[in-house]
Amino acid sequence: MSLALTLTLTPPAQAATIIRDPNNVEVLVNKTHPLSPLTYVPPDLVTYPGTTRKLRSVTSTQLQKLFAGATAAGHSLRVTSAYRSYSEQASLYNSYVAKYGVTYANRISAKPGYSEHQTGLTADIGLASGTCGFLACFGDTAAGKWVAANAYRYGFVIRYPKGYEATTGYMYEPWHLRYVGVKRALELRSLAVPTLEHYYDGVRRAIPNTPALTRVVSGNLLASPSAFNGTWGAATTVVSRMGTGNSAVQSVDWNSDGILDVMWVSGAGRLYVLLGNRYGGFGTAIMITRGLAGTDFVAAKFVTSRALPELAVRGADGKVRKYSRNGYFLAGSPTILRTVATTARISAADWNNDRAVDLLVSTPAATVAYLGSGTGTVSASATSTNGRLSGVTNVRRVNGASGPGTSGYLAQKGSTIYYYQRGATSLATGVVVGTGQLAK
Numbered sequence: 426m427s428l429a430l431t432l433t434l435t436p437p438a439q440a441a442t443i444i445r446d447p448n449n450v451e452v453l454v455n456k457t458h459p460l461s462p463l464t465y466v467p468p469d470l471v472t473y474p475g476t477t478r479k480l481r482s483v484t485s486t487q488l489q490k491l492f493a494g495a496t497a498a499g500h501s502l503r504v505t506s507a508y509r510s511y512s513e514q515a516s517l518y519n520s521y522v523a524k525y526g527v528t529y530a531n532r533i534s535a536k537p538g539y540s541e542h543q544t545g546l547t548a549d550i551g552l553a554s555g556t557c558g559f560l561a562c563f564g565d566t567a568a569g570k571w572v573a574a575n576a577y578r579y580g581f582v583i584r585y586p587k588g589y590e591a592t593t594g595y596m597y598e599p600w601h602l603r604y605v606g607v608k609r610a611l612e613l614r615s616l617a618v619p620t621l622e623h624y625y626d627g628v629r630r631a632i633p634n635t636p637a638l639t640r641v642v643s644g645n646l647l648a649s650p651s652a653f654n655g656t657w658g659a660a661t662t663v664v665s666r667m668g669t670g671n672s673a674v675q676s677v678d679w680n681s682d683g684i685l686d687v688m689w690v691s692g693a694g695r696l697y698v699l700l701g702n703r704y705g706g707f708g709t710a711i712m713i714t715r716g717l718a719g720t721d722f723v724a725a726k727f728v729t730s731r732a733l734p735e736l737a738v739r740g741a742d743g744k745v746r747k748y749s750r751n752g753y754f755l756a757g758s759p760t761i762l763r764t765v766a767t768t769a770r771i772s773a774a775d776w777n778n779d780r781a782v783d784l785l786v787s788t789p790a791a792t793v794a795y796l797g798s799g800t801g802t803v804s805a806s807a808t809s810t811n812g813r814l815s816g817v818t819n820v821r822r823v824n825g826a827s828g829p830g831t832s833g834y835l836a837q838k839g840s841t842i843y844y845y846q847r848g849a850t851s852l853a854t855g856v857v858v859g860t861g862q863l864a865k
Contacts, residue, residue, distance in 0.1 A: 463538030564599030694718030
C-alpha cells in the first residue's frame with residue numbers, strides 16, 4: 426500500500442544527461458546524436474607534433490602525455506588519424522559505401538556530421554612499426570593492452586570496445602581514442618562503464634553514483650558524489666524532512682532499474698522505500714511492511730541469480746530473517762539466516778570477493794562476516810573481518826571510490842563516518858569523510 430509522508434524531494438545535483446555542445450569535451454556524438462551544426466569546426470585545432478594531423482589543443486596535449494607514458498613503459502606509438510572535416514568525412518564514408526556497400530560501411534565509418542573525428546577530440550593510434558594498423562589485433566599487442574589499461578589516466582577512453590557493437594553501432598576499434606577529460610575518464614573506468622552510450626543514458630539520478638556517500642543529517646538525506654580518488658564532493662540534500670528517529674537507512678536499487686532508491690525504518694517501525702525516478706528525484710514513499718521497531722534491516726541479493734534484492738531483518742529476538750519478494754513487497758514465510766546478538770547491526774557486502782553477498786554483523790566488539798553461498802544461505806560460522814571495523818554501526822562497501830579496481834568500506838562509528846580503503850589483505854586507516862547516520 427502507498428502512504429503519503431511529509432517529505433520534500435529535492436532535484437538532483439548531477440545528471441548523466443546527454444551533452445550536445447560540440448565545444449564541450451564530453452559531447453556525445455554517435456549515430457543518433459550528430460554534431461550541431463553538422464559542419465562544426467573546432468575553434469582551437471593545433472597540429473600534433475611531428476605530424477600534419479590536427480587535434481583540439483587539450484587533446485593534443487593529453488595525447489602527448491599518453492605517448493610519453495607508453496614510451497616509458499617500453500611501447501612506441503604513432504598517430505594514424507585525427508581531426509577530419511565534414512567534407513573529408515563525407516569523402517571517406519562515400520568511399521566505404523562504394524567499396525563495401527551501405528550496411529558494412531555503417532559498421533566501420535560514420536556519416537559526415539556524425540563522426541567523433543570531426544570534434545577534434547579523437548585520435549586513431551597504432552604501433553610505430555605499422556603492424557596491426559586499424560586492425561583488431563592492435564588490442565592484443567603489449568602496447569594495445571597498455572593503452573587500454575592506462576588511457577583513462579590521461580582523459581581518454583577506448584570509444585568502441587569489444588562486444589558493444591550493438592550499443593555503439595561500430596565494430597571493435599582498440600585504436601580509436603576519445604578524449605573526455607581526466608575526471609570523466611576516471612569515473613567511467615572506476616564504475617566500469619563500457620561506453621559513453623551507457624553513461625549518457627538520459628537518467629537524472631538523485632543519488633549520483635553507486636559509491637556516493639549518502640547519510641541523514643538533521644532529518645535530511647544528503648548525497649555526496651564520489652570523486653573516485655578517496656574523497657567525496659559537496660553534499661546535496663535529496664530528501665528533506667525525512668525525520669531523525671529512523672533506526673536504519675539504506676541506499677539500494679530495490680526495483681533493479683539501475684537507479685538507486687532509499688529505504689528506511691521509521692521511528693514507528695515502518696519500512697518505507699522511495700524509488701528513484703528516471704527524470705530526477707524520487708516517487709512517493711511506499712510502505713513495505715510494519716512492526717520493525719527495535720530491529721535492523723539490509724536489502725541485498727543473497728541469491729545471486731535473482732533480479733531483485735531480498736530483505737534481511739534482525740529481529741528483537743536476534744534472529745536474522747530473510748524475506749523473498751513479490752514486486753515491491755514481501756512474500757511468503759521468511760528463512761532464518763543466523764541468530765545474532767539482539768542489538769547487533771547487520772549489513773551486506775561481498776567480504777571475501779567471491780561475488781556472493783555475505784552477511785556482516787557488527788557489535789561493539791567486532792564486525793564478522795557470515796559468508797554467503799550465492800543461493801540464499803550463509804555460513805554457520807563467522808569469519809573475522811578487520812579490527813578497524815570494531816564498534817561500527819553501519820557498513821557499506823563501495824567499489825571504485827579510490828579509483829579503478831579499488832574497493833573499500835564506508836562505516837559509521839558514533840556519528841562519524843569513515844572510509845577504509847581495502848588492500849589485498851588489510852584495511853587502511855580510516856579517513857573521516859562526514860558525520861551523520863550512514864545509509865548502508
